[in-house]
Amino acid sequence: MKLAVHFGAGNIGRGFIVPILQSNNYKVIFVDVNTDLIKQINDEGHYKVKSINIDGITKEEVEDIEAINLNDTEYLNKILLKADIVTTSVGPKFVEGVYEKVATLNNKKHQIFIAFENMYKASSSASFKIESQNENLKIIDAVVDKIVPPQTATSLDVIVETYGSIILDESVALRPLETSEIVSYKNYENEFYKKLWLLNGLHLQLAYYGLSNGHTYIDEVILSSKGRLFAEKAISSLAEAYMLFSESNEDLDDFSQTIIKRFSLSDIKDKVIRVARNPEIKFAKGERFEYPLRLLITNNKNIDTFKKVFDTIFEDDFNEVEGFSSFKNAILSKGKSRTYTEYWKVNTNAKKYIKELGV
Numbered sequence: 001m002k003l004a005v006h007f008g009a010g011n012i013g014r015g016f017i018v019p020i021l022q023s024n025n026y027k028v029i030f031v032d033v034n035t036d037l038i039k040q041i042n043d044e045g046h047y048k049v050k051s052i053n054i055d056g057i058t059k060e061e062v063e064d065i066e067a068i069n070l071n072d073t074e075y076l077n078k079i080l081l082k083a084d085i086v087t088t089s090v091g092p093k094f095v096e097g098v099y100e101k102v103a104t105l106n107n108k109k110h111q112i113f114i115a116f117e118n119m120y121k122a123s124s125s126a127s128f129k130i131e132s133q134n135e136n137l138k139i140i141d142a143v144v145d146k147i148v149p150p151q152t153a154t155s156l157d158v159i160v161e162t163y164g165s166i167i168l169d170e171s172v173a174l175r176p177l178e179t180s181e182i183v184s185y186k187n188y189e190n191e192f193y194k195k196l197w198l199l200n201g202l203h204l205q206l207a208y209y210g211l212s213n214g215h216t217y218i219d220e221v222i223l224s225s226k227g228r229l230f231a232e233k234a235i236s237s238l239a240e241a242y243m244l245f246s247e248s249n250e251d252l253d254d255f256s257q258t259i260i261k262r263f264s265l266s267d268i269k270d271k272v273i274r275v276a277r278n279p280e281i282k283f284a285k286g287e288r289f290e291y292p293l294r295l296l297i298t299n300n301k302n303i304d305t306f307k308k309v310f311d312t313i314f315e316d317d318f319n320e321v322e323g324f325s326s327f328k329n330a331i332l333s334k335g336k337s338r339t340y341t342e343y344w345k346v347n348t349n350a351k352k353y354i355k356e357l358g359v
Contacts, residue, residue: 005083007031007098008090009041009067015049015158016146017089017116019062020166024177029079030067040156041067047156052149052267058162080105085112085176089144092119095126103132110136112176116144116166118200120192138174143167143191145199149268163262167191190246193291197238198252199259201288205234205309206263207275211321212312215272222264231260234305241292244299277322279313280331285344294344297352310336310357335359 004026006013018028032038046063068076080086086102088095095115102113111134115122123141145165148158168177169188177183203218209230210221221227239252263270283289293306314332318324331343340346340353 001025001027002084003079003082004028004085004087005031005079007070007086007088007094009034009037010089011148011151011158011160012116012144012146013089014047014062014156015148015160016144016164017087018065019049019060020177020182021085021087022062022064023180026085028065030065031070031076032067033070035069038067038069041065044156047158050157050159051162052159052265053162054261054265076101077105081107081109083109083111085114087113088115088117088122090117092117092122095119095122096129099123099126100130103127103130103134103137105133107134108136109134110138112138112140112174114140114142114168114176116142118144121188138172140172140174140176141169141188143188143195145195147262147268147270149270150274159267161262161265161268163258165195190248193245194242194252194255196288197242197292198235198256200282201238201292202231202235202259203263203275204282204288205305206231207272208309208312208318209305210272211276211318212316217266218263218270218272218275219266219268221272222260223266228260230305230308231263235259237296237302237305238292240301241295244295244301245292273321276318276324279321279324280327281323283313283327283331283343290344294346294349297356298349303356307357 002025004021006018006021006028009030009032013030021028030041045065046061049060049062051058051060068079070076080102088098090098095117099113113123115126121141123139127139147161151159164182166177166183168185170185171188175185179185206218206221209227210218213227215221222231235256239256242252243250281287289306293303296303314336317328331339334342336357337354337359340350346353
């Protein structure tokens with residue numbers, strides 16, 4: 001059996017990545033910094049993954065697991081030298097440190113490194129500043145998609161949505177995971193922006209629509225008649241932006257409707273206040289709101305839902321949202337025109353932005 005070392009024993013790691021690795025005939029060892037969690041994994045050695053969809057809940061047992069403390073350097077290095085694949089779900093800012101631990105070992109074994117993170121090219125970005133000592137260490141970028149609702153940390157059991165997707169960069173001539181309903185190999189660039197815009201972009205728009213209309217959860221927005229109409233219009237515009245970006249004729253109807261169905265699951269309990277957090281990042285240039293909006297404005301396409309959200313963040317104070325007050329003070333307080341020119345660095349099309357979004 002092949003060996004996988006997975007950094008990050010949190011809900012995504014336990015509830016999504018590790019079951020996929022095990023289904024591909026990998027023995028999995030977790031690495032984490034939480035000593036209590038590590039002890040619990042080693043003492044219990046198994047847990048359940050409960051998957052939620054509109055038809056109910058299914059359960060899967062994950063067994064034969066163990067965990068290592070990140071700070072147990074000698075034992076960790078011993079295990080890493082034997083690993084066939086090293087994966088992460090630790091958060092983007094920690095990936096480079098994980099890669100360094102793998103890449104700087106004196107090792108000649110054929111190994112693969114994959115960062116399953118919500119970040120553009122998380123795997124390859126981690127390797128830019130670090131020269132690998134192992135010429136046989138290969139890197140694959142991945143687009144990962146799974147909603148994991150908030151839950152208590154007392155049990156190893158994890159609740160996740162049934163839908164899940166792992167898309168690996170097809171340009172790398174390696175196939176460490178078998179293709180399945182979840183795993184596929186495709187054009188990384190297109191798939192990253194498709195997910196960022198249609199999933200994360202819609203999520204963001206629904207969150208601020210929900211905040212402005214008194215909703216607590218994302219599913220409440222979708223299940224209201226006006227909210228559903230807003231969602232349909234928003235994802236249609238986001239899909240149009242993606243088609244402009246990818247220059248393809250891809251049929252996105254099923255993909256779009258699947259996203260809306262996922263967001264309508266009441267059992268997920270996804271709070272709009274959580275999705276709306278860190279707005280200075282999510283509304284930034286090149287992100288899930290600005291980039292598709294830029295393409296739509298440039299090509300004279302409909303931006304009604306973007307304008308509604310844009311007006312909302314200028315007109316309302318969402319002090320309960322993490323990071324909104326600083327976003328308001330640093331960016332929005334300067335007015336719309338300076339948001340275009342300074343925050344989004346708009347130059348040639350500034351007049352179009354003023355015409356479509358106001359001044």
